[in-house]
Amino acid sequence: GALVYQYPRRTICKSGTSMRMECQAVGFQATSVAWYRQSPQKTFELIALSTVNSAIKYEQNFTQEKFPISHPNLSFSSMTVLNAYLEDRGLYLCGAIRDTSNTEVFFGKGTRLTVV
Amino acid sequence: AQKVTQTQTSISVMEKTTVTMDCVYETQDSSYFLFWYKQTASGEIVFLIRQDSYKKENATVGHYSLNFQKPKSSIGLIITATQIEDSAVYFCAMREGRYNQGKLIFGQGTKLSIKP
Numbered sequence: 001g002a003l004v005y006q007y008p009r010r011t012i013c014k015s016g017t018s019m020r021m022e023c024q025a026v027g028f029q030a031t032s033v034a035w036y037r038q039s040p041q042k043t044f045e046l047i048a049l050s051t052v053n054s055a056i057k058y059e060q061n062f063t064q065e066k067f068p069i070s071h072p073n074l075s076f077s078s079m080t081v082l083n084a085y086l087e088d089r090g091l092y093l094c095g096a097i098r099d100t101s102n103t104e105v106f107f108g109k110g111t112r113l114t115v116v
Numbered sequence: 117a118q119k120v121t122q123t124q125t126s127i128s129v130m131e132k133t134t135v136t137m138d139c140v141y142e143t144q145d146s147s148y149f150l151f152w153y154k155q156t157a158s159g160e161i162v163f164l165i166r167q168d169s170y171k172k173e174n175a176t177v178g179h180y181s182l183n184f185q186k187p188k189s190s191i192g193l194i195i196t197a198t199q200i201e202d203s204a205v206y207f208c209a210m211r212e213g214r215y216n217q218g219k220l221i222f223g224q225g226t227k228l229s230i231k232p
Contacts, residue, residue, distance in 0.1 A: 034218035043207070044222040091159050097217045104151055105218055107161035 003027050004096045006108035013084050013115055020080040021111040023094030030096035033077040034105060035069065039090040047092075050077055081113065089115045118143055120210050122223035130231050131200060136183070137193045137226045139208030149211045150191045151220065152180070154204040161207075167191055195228075203230045 003026040013019045023033060035047040048058040050071040058064060071077040081088055091112050095105035119142040129135045141150065150167045165177045167184050175182045183192040195202055208223040 032218045034220070036220075043224050044220070046219055049218045093161060095218055095220070104163045104166050105220060106163060107153075109158065109160045112159065 004030075004094060004106050004108035006092075006094050006111050008111055009109060010112045011114070013113070015085055015115055016083055018080055018082045019084060019113065020078055021092055021094075021113075023077045023079075023096070023108055025075045025096040025106075028096075028098050028106075029074040030077075030098065031074060032097040033071055034095040034097070035067070035077075035079050036093040036095060037090050038093065038110075039087075042090075044093065047079070084113065084115045086115050089113055118210065118212060118221050120208055120221050120223040122206075122208055122226050124226045125224075126227040126229065128229040128231060129198060132197055134194065134196045135198055135228065137195075137206055137208075137228070139191050139193070139223055141189050141191065141208075141210045141221075143189075143210065143212055145212040147213060150182075150184070151209045151211070152182070152191075152193045153207045153209060154202075155207060155225070156204050164206075165193070198230050200230050200232060203228060 005024040007022045011019050032051045034049050036044045037047055038044050046059045047062045047067055048056050050056045050069050056069050066082055069079045091110045093110045094108045121140050148169045152164045154162050165175050165180045167175045167182050174184050179196045181194045205225045205227045207225045209220040211220050
C-alpha cells in the first residue's frame with residue numbers, strides 16, 4: 001500500500017525562528033508532492049505543488065521566500081517554514097501523488113507546528 | 117470559481133445505523149474528480165473514496181458509498197453499518213482537470229460522532 005511518512009510529527013519553535021519538515025513516500029513513486037496547511041478551526045489550504053524536474057508552483061498567499069521546498073527525487077520532499085510566527089501554527093500535511101493520471105492524493109500524518 | 121461546501125458542521129448517530137454527509141461543489145471544468153477523506157483524532161488524513169465526473173455509476177468501497185448527483189453538483193457520502201471507529205471529521209474535496217494532480221479544494225469538514 002501507499003505510505004507517506006512525515007517527520008517530525010510535532011514541533012515547537014520560537015517566534016522568528018525556522019523549522020524544516022520532511023516527507024517520504026514509501027512503496028510508490030511520488031512524482032508530485034503537495035504541501036497543505038490546516039490552521040486551527042480551518043480547512044486545508046494548498047501551499048504549493050512540487051513536481052520533480054518542474055518549477056514548484058506556489059498558491060496565492062504563499063511564497064518560496066517563506067516556505068522553500070526541496071523535491072530532489074521521487075520519494076522525498078522537504079519544506080521549511082522560515083521566520084515562523086503565530087499565524088504559521090497548524091498542521092502541515094504532505095500529499096503524495098503516484099506516477100499515474102487521475103489518482104487520489106495520499107497524505108502523511110502531518111507535522112504539527114506550534115509557535116511560541 | 118472553485119468551491120466545495122459542506123453545510124453540516126456536526127452529525128451524531130447511533131452505532132450500526134446509516135449516515136449521509138452532504139457536499140456540494142462549484143466548478144467550471146467539464147472534467148473533475150471528487151474525493152472524501154476522513155481526519156482522525158490524531159490528525160491523520162485517510163482517503164476513503166473517489167468519484168470521477170464522467171462516471172455515471174456511484175462509487176462504492178466497503179461500507180462507504182457515494183450519491184453523485186451531477187446536475188445538482190452534489191456528492192454525498194453514505195456510511196452504512198456505522199462503527200464507533202467511524203467517528204472522525206469527514207472532508208469532501210475536488211480536483212479540477214486532468215493535470216491538476218495534488219491540487220485539492222477541500223470543504224470545511226463535518227464532524228461525525230458515533231454513539232454506542
